[in-house]
Amino acid sequence: xxxxxxxxxxxxxxxxxxxxxxxxxxxxxxxxxxxxxxxxxxxxxxxxxxxxxxxxxxxxxxxxxxxxxxxxxxxxxxxxxxxxxxxxxxxxxxxxxxxxxxxxxxxxxxxxxxxxxxxxxxxxxxxxxxxxxxxxxxxxxxxxxxxxxxxxxxxxxxxxxxxxxxxxxxxxxxxxxxxxxxxxxxxxxxxxxxxxxxxxxxxxxxxxxxxxxxxxxxxxxxxxxxxxxxxxxxxxxxxxxxxxxxxxxxxxxxxxxxxxxxxxxxxxxxxxxxxxxxxxxxxxxxxxxxxxxxxxxxxxxxxxxxxxxxxxxxxxxxxxxxxxxxxxxxxxxxxxxxxxxxxxxxxxxxxxxxxxxxxxxxxxxxxxxxxxxxxxxxxxxxxxxxxxxxxxxxxxxxxxxxxxxxxxxxxxxxxxxxxxxxxxxxxxxxxxxxxxxxxxxxxxxxxxxxxxxxxxxxxxxxxxxxxxxxxxxxxxxxxxxxxxxxxxxxxxxxxxxxxxxxxxxxxxxxxxxxxxxxxxxxxxxxxxxxxxxxxxxxxxxxxxxxxxxxxxxxxxxxxxxxxxxxxxxxxxxxxxxxxxxxxxxxxxxxxxxxxxxxxxxxxxxxxxxxxxxxxxxxxxxxxxxxxxxxxxxxxxxxxxxxxxxxxxxxxxxxxxxxxxxxxxxxxxxxxxxxxxxxxxxxxxxxxxxxxxxxxxxxxxxxxxxxxxxxxxxxxx
Ligand code: ARG
Ligand code: GLU
Numbered sequence: 001x002x003x004x005x006x007x008x009x010x011x012x013x014x015x016x017x018x019x020x021x022x023x024x025x026x027x028x029x030x031x032x033x034x035x036x037x038x039x040x041x042x043x044x045x046x047x048x049x050x051x052x053x054x055x056x057x058x059x060x061x062x063x064x065x066x067x068x069x070x071x072x073x074x075x076x077x078x079x080x081x082x083x084x085x086x087x088x089x090x091x092x093x094x095x096x097x098x099x100x101x102x103x104x105x106x107x108x109x110x111x112x113x114x115x116x117x118x119x120x121x122x123x124x125x126x127x128x129x130x131x132x133x134x135x136x137x138x139x140x141x142x143x144x145x146x147x148x149x150x151x152x153x154x155x156x157x158x159x160x161x162x163x164x165x166x167x168x169x170x171x172x173x174x175x176x177x178x179x180x181x182x183x184x185x186x187x188x189x190x191x192x193x194x195x196x197x198x199x200x201x202x203x204x205x206x207x208x209x210x211x212x213x214x215x216x217x218x219x220x221x222x223x224x225x226x227x228x229x230x231x232x233x234x235x236x237x238x239x240x241x242x243x244x245x246x247x248x249x250x251x252x253x254x255x256x257x258x259x260x261x262x263x264x265x266x267x268x269x270x271x272x273x274x275x276x277x278x279x280x281x282x283x284x285x286x287x288x289x290x291x292x293x294x295x296x297x298x299x300x301x302x303x304x305x306x307x308x309x310x311x312x313x314x315x316x317x318x319x320x321x322x323x324x325x326x327x328x329x330x331x332x333x334x335x336x337x338x339x340x341x342x343x344x345x346x347x348x349x350x351x352x353x354x355x356x357x358x359x360x361x362x363x364x365x366x367x368x369x370x371x372x373x374x375x376x377x378x379x380x381x382x383x384x385x386x387x388x389x390x391x392x393x394x395x396x397x398x399x400x401x402x403x404x405x406x407x408x409x410x411x412x413x414x415x416x417x418x419x420x421x422x423x424x425x426x427x428x429x430x431x432x433x434x435x436x437x438x439x440x441x442x443x444x445x446x447x448x449x450x451x452x453x454x455x456x457x458x459x460x461x462x463x464x465x466x467x468x469x470x471x472x473x474x475x476x477x478x479x480x481x482x483x484x485x486x487x488x489x490x491x492x493x494x495x496x497x498x499x500x501x502x503x504x505x506x507x508x509x510x511x512x513x514x515x516x517x518x519x520x521x522x523x524x525x526x527x528x529x530x531x532x533x534x535x536x537x538x539x540x541x542x543x544x545x546x547x548x549x550x551x552x553x554x555x556x557x558x559x560x561x562x563x564x565x566x567x568x569x570x571x572x573x574x575x576x577x578x579x580x581x582x583x584x585x586x587x588x589x590x591x592x593x594x595x596x597x598x599x600x601x602x603x604x605x606x607x608x609x610x611x612x613x614x615x616x617x618x619x620x621x622x623x624x625x626x627x628x629x630x631x632x633x634x635x636x637x638x639x640x641x642x643x644x645x646x647x648x649x650x651x652x653x654x655x656x657x658x659x660x661x662x663x664x665x666x667x668x669x670x671x672x673x674x675x676x677x678x679x680x681x682x683x684x685x686x687x688x689x690x691x692x693x694x695x696x697x698x699x700x701x702x703x704x705x706x707x708x709x710x711x712x713x714x715x716x
Contacts (some may be wrong), residue, residue, distance in 0.1 A: 129586030
């Protein structure tokens with residue numbers, strides 16, 4: 001009996017041990033391929049990534065620099081999340097044509113809507129250029145000289161490496177400066193909006209359900225890539241034609257079951273899996289709480305206005321969602337790090353690391369690491385905190401200050417580069433602020449300002465505050481700024497910037513504006529008192545982190561699974577469909593159904609309303625070829641290790657077919673950016689059958705279904 005238990009344990013531990021990690025697609029051949037096969041994959045590494053033949057990677061472009069997307073037809077049809085296409089959907093919306101509320105479906109190519117400024121980027125190939133980048137670096141003494149040499153080498157390699165004239169390239173570091181990779185890219189700039197469900201489907205559950213399981217969101221939208229007549233990248237033109245991809249995903253209607261292999265391909269943005277324990281402690285106790293408090297205040301104010309006023313709701317929907325998203329994530333992350341004892345786990349790892357360093361006779365290199373980390377993290381804390389307050393208040397949340405910040409940059413340009421540059425930039429700023437003010441409400445911003453400037457004055461480290469904020473009456477300050485500053489309207493800004501033809505005069509006028517005066521004082525205090533020391537200490541910490549990473553690579557056992565932190569480059573993560581236990585005695589199953597949408601339905605609610613047509617389809621069980629045993633699957637969970645940027649990533653089955661669309665993680669596992677725990681870290685995907693059901697049965701956009709390649713279709 002005991003032996004059986006032990007055997008079972010041995011069988012189970014390895015499947016968990018094989019989870020986690022975001023891997024470089026061009027380096028999957030060894031250990032990863034073996035693991036993926038043991039998890040059930042039926043492809044080979046070269047089906048996923050190949051340079052000479054088309055492979056899965058050719059169907060996975062980076063979406064507008066932030067999200068991921070995938071090509072799902074031979075005519076360049078592109079799938080991503082609703083929240084990734086949100087800005088575009090919003091930009092085409094007005095109170096009369098509200099595509100956010102009602103959805104949008106182009107019923108022909110002619111109806112597809114262009115999006116100036118948007119782009120998607122494909123990866124053509126990936127090369128290891130570590131040796132070239134590090135050439136001549138080790139002989140240099142100071143950290144600054146080393147970094148400069150590295151930057152020079154990167155510029156040179158990037159310039160000289162062969163590529164077509166319509167291609168680009170970029171070099172990124174992996175393992176904190178221990179490895180460098182070159183990516184050759186192709187960027188398409190004519191990307192049109194094809195379809196989006198109403199928010200009551202695409203954003204169902206909104207902020208209440210965000211980062212939460214069980215989930216019932218149809219978080220998808222559809223675009224199409226257009227190319228010139230030679231199928232090459234081109235700026236928007238009426239003459240462009242639908243792009244013919246090197247690869248597109250066949251779509252499986254076969255469904256999924258717990259234990260099935262899944263692979264998620266995409267562009268994860270940033271993780272910090274190898275932070276030392278002191279840094280994690282600081283994140284939990286100091287940094288996250290401060291940022292959470294600022295956003296708490298901003299969100300409360302905005303939410304109250306949005307609930308009362310339809311116009312404000314449209315204007316602020318996108319901004320609100322984006323502020324709320326990381327606010328909620330930081331809360332979940334902090335809780336998760338505490339609950340999984342991440343600090344203790346890291347401390348134990350550090351002890352073990354030192355033991356291995358000792359055994360290997362490398363204490364001279366690694367023996368002082370953690371004392372040094374401790375020293376520098378203690379020293380940087382007030383600077384970090386001050387910086388975070390500044391960013392959260394002035395750059396992220398108070399719009400008047402954000403505008404002021406851009407005008408401040410204008411003044412800097414005049415000082416550095418003179419009148420001509422100033423005038424060019426001025427015209428540019430004026431026109432780009434038009435979009436900002438289209439969605440601006442002075443009353444909302446004033447209330448946000450009042451709350452946040454008070455937090456800034458009271459809570460950010462006092463020694464770095466600008467003089468005018470020390471002991472200030474923040475209520476009076478607010479009244480004065482919003483009564484007298486010209487930055488509260490686009491016309492006001494234009495008036496200021498058109499005071500005269502003389503830059504000197506304009507700058508004088510700017511400096512007399514109370515809003516401008518404040519942001520300038522905040523900015524100068526930051527630049528003089530915070531930035532220099534912050535940058536100096538960051539450079540030291542980066543160097544320590546690089547040494548630590550090098551040590552981990554050097555001292556770990558040969559078969560250790562050490563993956564590089566996310567850095568917005570293309571990665572593969574894999575796992576299985578799996579539920580989890582969020583807390584004692586509770587088990588979450590890995591699949592949700594349309595029944596759950598109806599359970600959550602609150603008529604007229606701004607988060608949980610359901611469109612009548614969807615209710616009718618549900619009542620009639622009218623699921624076409626997309627349902628399963630009389631039910632309509634909606635979302636499912638996997639053990640894939642994902643992060644921000646993986647939104648819109650394809651979820652792929654053992655044979656390379658599309659089964660879902662990644663869009664979130666579970667609340668209890670959001671700490672996976674710092675510490676991945678395979679027991680509770682899960683990614684959330686929309687079942688691809690729900691996407692097709694909405695496109696086909698809900699929207700009637702059958703022309704789109706017709707251009708897809710459906711596989712594993714059930715015979716009926
Ligand atoms: N949490 C998901 C991600 O980080 C979805 C965010 C969009 N949805 C929302 N309700 N704000 O991006
Ligand atoms: N929603 C996230 C995004 O926008 C992905 C979810 C995550 O952070 O895991 O990229």
